[in-house]
Amino acid sequence: HRRRHQTGNRSANAWLGTVALWLAGCPYADWNHVQRMHLSHHHDRADTVEFDYRGFLFGQPEQEQKARSGSSWSTGVLVTAAWVFRNVVLGLEFCFVPVVETLMHTRCALHPIFHPGQVTPSRRTSARIGTPVLLGFYITLYAWGGASLLASQLVAGAVMLQYLALNDAFHHTYEAIIMANYVPGPGPRTAQYEEDNTYSNLISTQYPLVNLLSLNFGYHNAHHKRASTPWYQLPQLHHELYENKTSLTTTTGNQVLPFSDILGAWYRHRLSRVVQYDYGVVGAPGMPHRAKDFVGALGVSFLTV
Helix, strand or coil, rough: CCCCHCCCCCCHHHHHHHHHHHHCCCCCCCCHHHHHHHHHHHHHEEECCCCCCCHHHHHHHHHHHHHHCCCCCHHHHHHHHHHHHHHHHHHHCCCCCCHHHHHHHHHHHHHHHCHHHHHHHHHHHHHHHHHHHHHHHHHHHHHHHHHHHHHHHHHHHHHHHHHHHHHHHCEEEECEHHHHCCCCCCCCCHHHHHHCCCCCCCCCCCCHHHHHHHCCCCCCCHHHHHHCCCCCHHHHHHHHHHCCCCCCCCCCEEEEECCEEEHHHHHHHHCCHHHCCEEECCCCCCCCCCCEECCCCCCCCCCCC
């Protein structure tokens, strides 16, 4: 993330960023692509995503109804299979199995291989090298330790995906824009819009060191104010910008959301978040449980978009 904002040695950013992607378990991701997509998030003040997983999973109801009413047996089987698949996804997500995030990573790994004409040469190269390497890693784990070792690695990966998704979900009430409909530029989304629709999810305000569990990612308003600030300087920047100023006040009020409220919204909306494009709303400052209608984002990780 720090490399994407070109802090540190800029000439080494691409190399170090690629190494970081490999260490994060995403050797198939292309540095140039993920950097461009993440910077568009900051510049255009929106969540731009290339793959519309909701459209993939749920499709168009009118088209499905038309297919169901058709006479083709094979079409009916496909429609039924799609219905079963989406309900399996919803059932697993209800049990906090990160199916959507896994789907996003799988698509990131395989799309450049099976549709090379739709991506840049660097994305093709990254996927053609990284995807076989990752598959080889899992095969090696199985060969060394059997199913138990492989399963433990997959469970650990699922826990990591859930934690990353939790930390991505509640920073913005932006709109999600599919790249097919994307018009570059912020348009009417002003700097004030960015501030009013950005929220800081601090794990603890009383014990700031606890926020290192997310490398201070929760200081998100400060990050969007000065995106090149390194993660270890965000608490100080947050203090300089907002402390003793009604604790981070904008035109819509306090932008710091208690982490307990975030956990409640994460649990409450675990199915709505899969289905809805709308991130929901945050209540007025001072009201109890003001994040209760904050549905949050899903499938917007800067590792996969």
